[in-house]
Amino acid sequence: MAEVRVLKEPTPRELETLARDLGKRPVLIAGICEAEYRGRAESRAGPALRLAICKPDGTFLLHNALEKREPTNWNPAPSRQSLEVRDDLVVLRSRRLDVKEEVIVYFHRVLLACSLPKEGARSERSVFSLFRSEEDMKRLIWRNPDVIEPGFQPVREEVECRAGIADVVGYDADGRLVVLELKRARAGVDAASQLRRYVEAFREERGEEVRGILVAPSITDGCRRLLEKYGLEWRRLEPEATDRDGKGDGQRTLTDYLGD
């Protein structure tokens, strides 16, 4: 049970024994194949050495074995795979269960097929932490609002308006409403558009003066031009790792200030 099953250059018949593991254990099949995809779009992939990966959650991946980070074809979970042996062809089919979308892989030759025991570490859900994300920038601003400018007071995060959801909203030293758009990496033209949408929406909804500040480590020339044109500002800020604990400041909501 808790065993690795490996088939080196298996006969079609041997392969069928692995079909039982699909959906239960991780299954890998490497070989020369062609592939078709039909769903939101359609694709055809000619013969090449590829690696098929079937995860127990239903995820299906077909990778070119020689290059590229992105799979040739795929089905995100929830999906289901099945294996069929036809003459000299091994057919691996994957279907999404929530959307009408499928991938069919035709293996002309299978070099390797195996399945792994599902048991992982102690906890089944593995821990994963990411640092220096936009979330970290947000925390940094809450703890030290002066990184935006002296006297800035954040009031609320993820504030919905008619035009979308603003990252951070607060007030400047002169009591003007300020909308922040945060970007963890260099900001392009779309960031300027996004911020403009929010600023316009808040101006219309609240009928008061509103400043918009793009907060990012750097911006492109196109972005700078647009910000200028729209009368928006930019503050340089690098994303940094912040510890996840102490968030217990402020926590006053926008409506406490706006009285909505």
Place this chain on the structure above:
Amino acid sequence: MAEVRVLKEPTPRELETLARDLGKRPVLIAGICEAEYRGRAESRAGPALRLAICKPDGTFLLHNALEKREPTNWNPAPSRQSLEVRDDLVVLRSRRLDVKEEVIVYFHRVLLACSLPKEGARSERSVFSLFRSEEDMKRLIWRNPDVIEPGFQPVREEVECRAGIADVVGYDADGRLVVLELKRARAGVDAASQLRRYVEAFREERGEEVRGILVAPSITDGCRRLLEKYGLEWRRLEPEATDRDGKGDGQRTLTDYLGD
């Protein structure tokens, strides 16, 4: 040479023989591991059953073996991997060659390790065709501009302006400049913003009346609201597969019309 090499639950020493294949042949290592990433951001991943994939182009992928389409960690090509055996730990290190970014994987236990022969099908570059993309919508419009509206005349694609790159630019039956923004799937608020950017830019650059039309199979409510507010239009169009040949119509450039 043209052989599959497989090691089932290998000893560290056996594993070292596979290190030679890194960068030359596709290498797979499955086992219980932890991982760290450092670069544009940082991450830590706790113990879990994972699958490491090293492709000959340098691509490195570390997948949770049980779930998710997206890898836990990765390095796109160009990158380089190395394998090191330390006591009871197998350390797989991957470094990008163009950017300062690395992933380190600590295997507590290796269940399976193998490398595949690099030989694929006849042609090393495999054929891949995708249909029903935005590109196909573009072709459809060039062949039958009436899908936009009677009398529409496309003039040029991918037209750069100060605000970005417009998908298609042409003229309507009344001789007004028209900017099209194409979306292969349901369009959201950002599509409206994008189109607005281009329309404003063309108005300013050309000083004439400009219409903007969003072309998509459907749009969200938020998108519809914004289009209305900005005075922009929407035409329903589904992406369809088109054949890649006969494109030999028109091909007149915008400057032929605008005289720039």
Place this chain on the structure above:
DNA sequence: CGCTCTGTACGGTAA
């Protein structure tokens, strides 16, 4: 290189 944009984007979250 940098900039802009598409993608079968994926994935998370909130209404």
Place this chain on the structure above:
DNA sequence: TTACCGTGCAGAGCG
């Protein structure tokens, strides 16, 4: 569900 948005987005294409 739908909508919106972040992502270590990746990858393509152009200047």
